[in-house]
Amino acid sequence: DDMDVSTIWMNGEYVDWDDAQIHVLSHGLHYGTGVFEGARAYDTDRGPAIFRWEEHLERLYASGKPYNMEIPYTPEELTEATVEVIKRNDLGGCYIRPIAYYGYDSLGVSPKDNPTDIAIAAWPWGTYLGEDALENGVDVMVSSWRKHASSQIPTNAKTTGLYVNSLLAGEEARRNGYVEAIVLNKEGNVAEGPGENIFMVRDGKILTPGLSQSILDGITRDTVIQLARERGYEVDDSAIISRGELHTADELFFTGSAAEVTPIRKVDNVVIGEGTRGPVTEELQTAFFDLVERRTDDHEEWFTYVDEQ
Ligand code: PMP
The missing domain is CATH 3.20.10.10 (D-amino Acid Aminotransferase, subunit A, domain 2)
Known part of the structure; x- marks a missing residue:
């Protein structure tokens, strides 16, 4: 793959990059009903250190509130998954992207039995707005x-x-x-x-x-x-x-x-x-x-x- 990353965490499982796929009728795709985060880990003397991870997680849960979206994992579970994704992909400094979204069930705007799916990926990402x-x-x-x-x-x-x-x-x-x-x-x-x-x-x-x-x-x-x-x-x-x-x-x-x-x-x-x-x-x-x-x-x-x- 182009990001040199092999593993993504999805709904409790570590899956191969190529297998990290969702159904085309997922609610989030049609109506923009996902909430996400962007955090960074930095390379330090003590290995990769995720910056203000707790605050990013807090904001992720809070982002779901207006949409009545409850993320079915605890902060501890999401932290463990993130740490594992960074380790399994042998990443140093990296960008971390958790995303939770209404998944596949019915396609009315109202999310009835649609599950809240969640994934966490990480990859190396340089300066956002260009080299210099x-x-x-x-x-x-x-x-x-x-x-x-x-x-x-x-x-x-x-x-x-x-x-x-x-x-x-x-x-x-x-x-x-x-x-x-x-x-x-x-x-x-x-x-x-x-x-x-x-x-x-x-x-x-x-x-x-x-x-x-x-x-x-x-x-x-x-x-x-x-x-x-x-x-x-x-x-x-x-x-x-x-x-x-x-x-x-x-x-x-x-x-x-x-x-x-x-x-x-x-x-x-x-x-x-x-x-x-x-x-x-x-x-x-x-x-x-x-x-x-x-x-x-x-x-x-x-x-x-x-x-x-
Ligand atoms: N505003 C918008 C619209 C953003 O997408 C971001 C990036 N998350 C920010 C501000 C900066 O927020 P943060 O420092 O938490 O990344």
């Missing part, structure tokens, strides 16, 4: 697509169906020569990226849209807020940011489990700050990688060491 993105930053456009309002669909649940909007925004950006999009919410304020939260630095202060702005409650967002506060920065984590403020920001950056901490150097071809990774972004990015690669010993509680499970 972490250092040099990315060019982004403000999408013409708006994010769904949280009154229309729960945006704090990481639901598969939501990512149709992410695809529209991201592909519009890429068709226009940009690397990624920024998506405004229904009110026209800055929400987030298609798969990232967004931060702004202005006059030494750090701002990020609040949870009421129709965003996902990002775990990297929370991490960066804590790292920034620990370093003495003032952080407004319930900011309302207008489109125009993006252009006059000193610095902008994305956060996400996949995107990590990625600087934004231009928005709609307007240069942000000096047009390079800014000093605050660099400080927080360095703090982030020092943390997750365990060059520091702070926040030990955030790490699940695969080889020690």
